[in-house]
Amino acid sequence: MIRRDRVVPPLLAFGVFLAGWQLLVIVANYPTFILPGPLVVGQKFVAAWVDGTMEPHVATTLAEIGFGFFGGALAGMLTGYVLARSSLANRVASPYLVAAQAVPILALAPLMALWFGSGLLAHALIVALIVFFPVAVSTVVAVHGVDRRLLEMARSYRVTRRQRLWMVELPAALPGILGGLRIGVTLAVVGAIVAEWTGGDTGLGVLINLARGSLFDIPLLFATLLTIALIGVALYSIVLLVERRYAIPAA
Amino acid sequence: MTAEPGRALREPGPPPNDGSAPAIRLDGLRFDFRVGGRRTEVIEGLDLEIAPRSIVALVGPNGCGKSTLLRVIAGLLPARAGTVEVEGRPVTGPDSRVGLVFQESRLLPWRSAFANVAFPLEVAGRDRDARERRVTDLLGLVGLRDWSRARPAELSGGMRQRVAIARALALEPAVLLMDEPFSALDSLTRERFNVELLRLWDRIGATIVVVTHSIAEAVFLADRVVVLSPRPARLVADVVVELPRPRRPGDLDAATVTRTAAEIRAHLEGATDDAFAVAAGDVPAHPQPDEAIP
Numbered sequence: 001m002i003r004r005d006r007v008v009p010p011l012l013a014f015g016v017f018l019a020g021w022q023l024l025v026i027v028a029n030y031p032t033f034i035l036p037g038p039l040v041v042g043q044k045f046v047a048a049w050v051d052g053t054m055e056p057h058v059a060t061t062l063a064e065i066g067f068g069f070f071g072g073a074l075a076g077m078l079t080g081y082v083l084a085r086s087s088l089a090n091r092v093a094s095p096y097l098v099a100a101q102a103v104p105i106l107a108l109a110p111l112m113a114l115w116f117g118s119g120l121l122a123h124a125l126i127v128a129l130i131v132f133f134p135v136a137v138s139t140v141v142a143v144h145g146v147d148r149r150l151l152e153m154a155r156s157y158r159v160t161r162r163q164r165l166w167m168v169e170l171p172a173a174l175p176g177i178l179g180g181l182r183i184g185v186t187l188a189v190v191g192a193i194v195a196e197w198t199g200g201d202t203g204l205g206v207l208i209n210l211a212r213g214s215l216f217d218i219p220l221l222f223a224t225l226l227t228i229a230l231i232g233v234a235l236y237s238i239v240l241l242v243e244r245r246y247a248i249p250a251a
Numbered sequence: 252m253t254a255e256p257g258r259a260l261r262e263p264g265p266p267p268n269d270g271s272a273p274a275i276r277l278d279g280l281r282f283d284f285r286v287g288g289r290r291t292e293v294i295e296g297l298d299l300e301i302a303p304r305s306i307v308a309l310v311g312p313n314g315c316g317k318s319t320l321l322r323v324i325a326g327l328l329p330a331r332a333g334t335v336e337v338e339g340r341p342v343t344g345p346d347s348r349v350g351l352v353f354q355e356s357r358l359l360p361w362r363s364a365f366a367n368v369a370f371p372l373e374v375a376g377r378d379r380d381a382r383e384r385r386v387t388d389l390l391g392l393v394g395l396r397d398w399s400r401a402r403p404a405e406l407s408g409g410m411r412q413r414v415a416i417a418r419a420l421a422l423e424p425a426v427l428l429m430d431e432p433f434s435a436l437d438s439l440t441r442e443r444f445n446v447e448l449l450r451l452w453d454r455i456g457a458t459i460v461v462v463t464h465s466i467a468e469a470v471f472l473a474d475r476v477v478v479l480s481p482r483p484a485r486l487v488a489d490v491v492v493e494l495p496r497p498r499r500p501g502d503l504d505a506a507t508v509t510r511t512a513a514e515i516r517a518h519l520e521g522a523t524d525d526a527f528a529v530a531a532g533d534v535p536a537h538p539q540p541d542e543a544i545p
Contacts, residue, residue, distance in 0.1 A: 153357040156327055157371040157422075158345045167373070171361045248361035248402070 036219045044219035045226055053207075053220070054227060060202040061192050062231070063120060068127020069188040073181055076132045080139025080177075081165075090140075101133045105191060109198045118199035123192060130191035131184040138180025142173035175247040182239045189232045204228050272339030274426055274458035275301040275324060279333035282316070282323055283483075293319050295483035296333070301475075303338075303425075306452060306459045308469035310515065311479030311487075312522070317462040318354075320484060321428045324460070325351045338425055347375070350419035350457075352429040356411035358403040364390065364414045365399035371421040389417040392451065409440050416448075420455060429461040433468075442500055445471055449498060466512045466519075470494070471503055476511070478518045488518035 018038045024030075025037040032040060048054040079097075083090045109126055116122035146169050154168045196205025204224055211221035282294040293316040301307050309317050322328040324335050326342045326349065335342040337349060358367045368389050372382040390396045393413040403411055412432060419427060433441045445468060452459055463469050469476045470492050478488040494507050502508060 149355065149357050150359065152327065153353065156325055156345050156351045157374045159374050163374055168359065
C-alpha cells in the first residue's frame with residue numbers, strides 16, 4: 001500500500017520546482033539555448049525517446065555502468081576483505097590506494113583512452129576505477145567492525161575460514177558494504193559520463209557533447225541530463241532495496 | 252526450558268567413555284598473556300577433577316581468570332603448561348565435546364532462532380533433515396518451539412539466552428561451560444532460569460561448569476563450588492554442597508545452604524579483601540566483562 005503522506009510532499013515539492021523553473025524562464029525571458037523551460041525539455045525528452053535518439057546512448061552508458069560497477073565493486077570487496085584481515089597487505093597496499101584515489105578520474109580518463117581505446121572496455125574500466133575505492137574502504141571498515149565476540153563464538157564451533165567468511169563475516173559486514181555500494185553506484189554514473197566525454201561513438205556523455213556542439217540542441221542537452229539523473233536515481237534505489245531486504249543491522 | 256516429559260535428548264546410561272575418566276581433568280594448568288612485552292600470569296598451576304554429570308560452580312573475585320579458565324577448557328585459548336582433558340582425552344583446540352554459553356547470547360542477528368541453533372550443525376556439515384529434527388528438539392527443550400522464526404531482536408534477553416543454550420547443546424557436548432549465563436537478567440527471571448537449568452541438566456545428562464558471581468546461585472546449582480583466588484587464579488577451596496536433588500527455590504532457605512554459603516564467603520574473604528564486595532551481594536547482575544581476553 002502506498003502511504004499518501006509519504007508520496008504527496010515529494011510530488012508537491014517537485015511541482016513547485018517545475019513551476020519555479022518555468023516562471024524563471026518566462027520572467028527573465030531566457031532564450032531556449034540558455035535555459036529552456038521544463039515544458040520544452042519534457043517535450044524533447046519524450047520526443048528523443050520516441051524517435052530513438054536516446055536509446056542507443058542509454059544502452060551504451062548502462063552497459064558501461066553495469067560491467068564497470070560489477071567489476072569495480074567485486075574488486076573493491078575482495079581488496080577490502082584482504083586489507084581488513086591482513087595487516088601486512090594493509091601496510092603495503094594502502095598508500096597506493098589512497099594515492100590512486102587522490103588522482104581525479106578526469107585526469108585518468110585520457111590515459112585510459114590512450115591505453116584501451118574509447119570502446120566499452122576503456123569506459124567500463126574507468127567506471128570500475130571510480131567505484132572501486134568507496135567499496136574497498138567501506139568493506140575494510142565493515143569487516144573491521146564485525147563483532148569479535150561473534151567470531152569467537154563461531155570459532156568455538158570450529159568454523160573453517162570459508163565458513164567464517166560466508167556465515168559470519170559477510171552477513172555481519174553487509175550493511176557497511178552496501179553503504180559503500182550505494183556511494184559507488186552513483187559514482188559509476190559519473191564515471192561513465194566522464195569516460196564518454198573523452199571519446200566514443202555512443203553514450204549519454206557523447207550525446208551531451210553532440211547536443212551542445214554539432215547539433216546545438218540545448219533542450220536535448222537538458223533531456224540528456226534528465227535521463228542521466230533518472231538512471232542515477234534508479235540505480236541508487238535498486239541498491240537501497242537490496243539493502244532493505246538483506247542487510248540486517250546488529251540488534 | 253520447560254520440562255517436556257518423555258523425550259530425553261541423551262539416554263541415561265553410561266557416559267560415552269568407559270565411565271572411569273572424569274568429565275574434566277585439569278592437570279597443572281597454567282595460562283598467561285603478554286601485553287606490551289609484560290607477562291601476566293592468569294592461571295597458576297590449577298589441578299581439578301570434575302565428575303561426569305555433576306555441576307560445578309566457579310566463584311572468585313572479578314578478573315580472577317574464571318572466564319579465561321573456561322576458554323582454556325573450551326580450547327579457545329591454549330594452555331601455557333599443563334593439560335586439559337575431557338572424558339579422558341586432551342583438548343587441543345575448539346572441541347565439539349565442549350559446549351560454551353557466553354555471558355551475552357552472541358546470536359547472529361540476521362538469523363532466526365531456528366537458524367541460530369542450527370549454526371553449529373551447519374558448520375559440522377549435518378544434512379538438512381538431521382538439522383531440522385535436532386533444532387526442533389532443542390527449541391522444544393528450551394521452551395521456544397513457537398519462536399523458531401523470530402529474529403534475536405524480537406526476543407527478550409532471557410529468550411536469547413535460551414537460544415544460546417540450545418545452540419551450545421546442538422552437537423551434544425559432554426560438557427557445558429557457562430560464563431555468567433544469566434548475569435544480564437533481572438533477579439526473579441534469573442532465579443527461574445536457574446530452576447529451569449537444573450531441569451534441563453536432568454534431561455541432557457551433561458556435566459556443567461558455571462561461572463557465577465552469586466554465592467546463592469552457586470550453592471543452588473552446584474554439587475561443588477570451587478573458589479578461586481584473585482589473579483593469578485589458584486584453587487582456594489573446593490566446597491561440597493550437601494543439598495539433595497531435585498532442588499527447589501525454597502531450598503535456598505535451608506540451613507545447609509546458609510552454612511555452605513557462609514563457608515564459601517569466608518574462603519572468598521580470606522582470599523581477597525574486596526572479594527566480599529564483589530561476591531557477597533546476591534545479585535551483582537551488572538554484565539561486566541570478567542577480564543580482558545588477549
